[in-house]
Amino acid sequence: MNKFKAKIGVLLVNLGTPDSTSTPDVRKYLREFLMDGRVIDIPAFSRWLLVNLIIAPFRAPKSAKEYRKLWTDRGSPLLFHTEDLRDKVREKLSSDTYIIEMAMRYQTPSIEDGLAKLKAANVGKIIVIPLFPQYASASNGSVVDKVMEIARTWQIIPHITFVNNFVDHPLFLEAWEELGEKYMEKEEYDTFLFSYHGLPERQIKKGSCDNYCQLNDKCCASYNKKNQFCYRAQSFYTTRLLSEKLSLPKEKVQTCFQSRLGNDPWIKPYTDDVIKELADNGRKKVLVFSPAFVADCLETTVEVGQEYKEQFIELGGQTWDLVPSLNSNDKWVACVADLIHINS
Numbered sequence: 259m260n261k262f263k264a265k266i267g268v269l270l271v272n273l274g275t276p277d278s279t280s281t282p283d284v285r286k287y288l289r290e291f292l293m294d295g296r297v298i299d300i301p302a303f304s305r306w307l308l309v310n311l312i313i314a315p316f317r318a319p320k321s322a323k324e325y326r327k328l329w330t331d332r333g334s335p336l337l338f339h340t341e342d343l344r345d346k347v348r349e350k351l352s353s354d355t356y357i358i359e360m361a362m363r364y365q366t367p368s369i370e371d372g373l374a375k376l377k378a379a380n381v382g383k384i385i386v387i388p389l390f391p392q393y394a395s396a397s398n399g400s401v402v403d404k405v406m407e408i409a410r411t412w413q414i415i416p417h418i419t420f421v422n423n424f425v426d427h428p429l430f431l432e433a434w435e436e437l438g439e440k441y442m443e444k445e446e447y448d449t450f451l452f453s454y455h456g457l458p459e460r461q462i463k464k465g466s467c468d469n470y471c472q473l474n475d476k477c478c479a480s481y482n483k484k485n486q487f488c489y490r491a492q493s494f495y496t497t498r499l500l501s502e503k504l505s506l507p508k509e510k511v512q513t514c515f516q517s518r519l520g521n522d523p524w525i526k527p528y529t530d531d532v533i534k535e536l537a538d539n540g541r542k543k544v545l546v547f548s549p550a551f552v553a554d555c556l557e558t559t560v561e562v563g564q565e566y567k568e569q570f571i572e573l574g575g576q577t578w579d580l581v582p583s584l585n586s587n588d589k590w591v592a593c594v595a596d597l598i599h600i601n602s
C-alpha cells in the first residue's frame with residue numbers, strides 16, 4: 259500500500275473452459291485456446307489451417323462428449339473451483355487493502371473484464387497470479403502476454419507484478435501433502451505416480467538456457483540456475499519436493515507427462531507408456547497426483563481419473579486412486595494469500 263492508500267488489485271487467472279458442453283461452445287473455446295501462438299507455436303497461417311480445418315471441426319464433438327462426463331450442476335469444475343478460491347482469498351484478506359478478481363485466459367470471465375474491474379477501482383498496483391504451479395510459455399507466459407496486450411492500451415499503466423511459478427511454496431506443498439496423506443492412511447500403494455500436463459519438446463528447447471535442457475534424465479535431475487524456467491525440470495522438482503514431504507520411497511515414485519496433442523514429440527515419459535510399464539512390472543496399487551493443476555478439470559477427473567484408470571485396470575492393475583486437486587483447500591487458499599502478501 260502506498261501513502262495514498264491506493265488499493266492493490268489481484269487477478270487470479272486459470273486456463274479457461276467452454277461456456278457449456280454444446281459442440282459449438284467447445285469449438286469456440288478450442289479455437290480461442292489453440293489459436294494462441296504460445297500454445298500452438300507454429301507460423302500463424304499454418305496454425306489457422308490446422309485449428310480451423312482439422313482440430314476445431316473434428317476434436318470439438320469428441321471433446322464436448324468428454325466435457326459432459328465432467329460437467330456438474332455448477333458447470334465446469336475448473337471455473338467454479340476458481341470462483342471458490344477467489345471468494346475464500348477475499349475472506350482472508352482485508353478489502354480495505356485488496357480487490358481480488360478471477361479470470362480465465364480463454365473464454366469467460368475474461369482477463370479484459372477482470373482488469374477493467376481493477377482499473378475502475380483505480381488500484382495503485384496489480385498482482386497477477388497465473389494459477390499454474392510450473393512455468394510454461396503456453397500457460398503462465400500466455401497470461402503475461404494477454405495482460406500486457408491489454409495494459410499497453412491504457413494511458414496509465416500501474417505497477418504490475420506477475421507470479422512466475424510457485425512449485426516450492428511451502429503451503430502449496432503442504433496442501434498436496436494433506437490431500438495425499440488421506441489416501442495413504444487407508445491404502446498401501448506400491449506406486450506413486452506424478453502425472454503433469456505435457457508440452458511439445460520444442461517449446462522446452464526454445465526456452466532453454468545455453469542448450470542446457472536435453473530432455474533426458476540428467477538435465478532435470480536438479481533444479482538450478484540454468485533450468486530455472488524449464489517446465490520439465492520444475493515438474494521433476496515438484497515430484498522430489500512432494501516425495502520428500504510424504505516420505506515416499508524413491509523406487510515407488512514415477513514422474514510422467516499426459517495430454518499430448520498432435521504428432522510432434524512431447525516431453526517424456528508419456529503417462530500411457532508408464533502405465534504399460536507399471537503393469538508389465540507387476541505394480542498393482544497406484545496413487546496418482548496431478549500437481550500441474552490446481553483445480554479439478556477435464557485433464558484430471560476424466561483423463562487421469564477415468565481413462566488412465568481403465569487402461570491400468572485392463573492391463574491387470576487393481577487400484578488406481580487419483581488425489582483430487584487443491585480446489586479451495588484451506589492450505590492452498592493460505593498459499594495464494596501468502597503469494598499476494600509477498601508480492602504486495
Ligand SMILES: C=CC1=C(C)c2cc3[nH]c(cc4nc(cc5[nH]c(cc1n2)c(C)c5CCC(=O)O)C(CCC(=O)O)=C4C)c(C)c3C=C
Pocket residue numbers: 273274275276296297298317321334336390394396397455456457458517519550551554555556557
Ligand atoms: C498446466 C498447465 C497447462 C499447460 C502447460 C497446457 C498446455 C497445453 N494444452 C494443450 C491442449 C489442450 N489442453 C486442454 C485442456 C486443459 N489444459 C490445461 C492446462 C494446461 N495446458 C487445463 C487446466 C485444461 C482443462 C480445461 C478444462 O476445461 O477442464 C485441452 C482441451 C480439452 C480437450 O479437448 O482435450 C486441449 C486441446 C496444448 C496443445 C498445450 C501446450 C502446447
Ligand SMILES: [Fe+2]
Pocket residue numbers: 455517
Ligand atoms: Fe492443456
Ligand SMILES: [Fe+2]
Pocket residue numbers: 470471472473474477478485488490491
Ligand atoms: Fe531439462
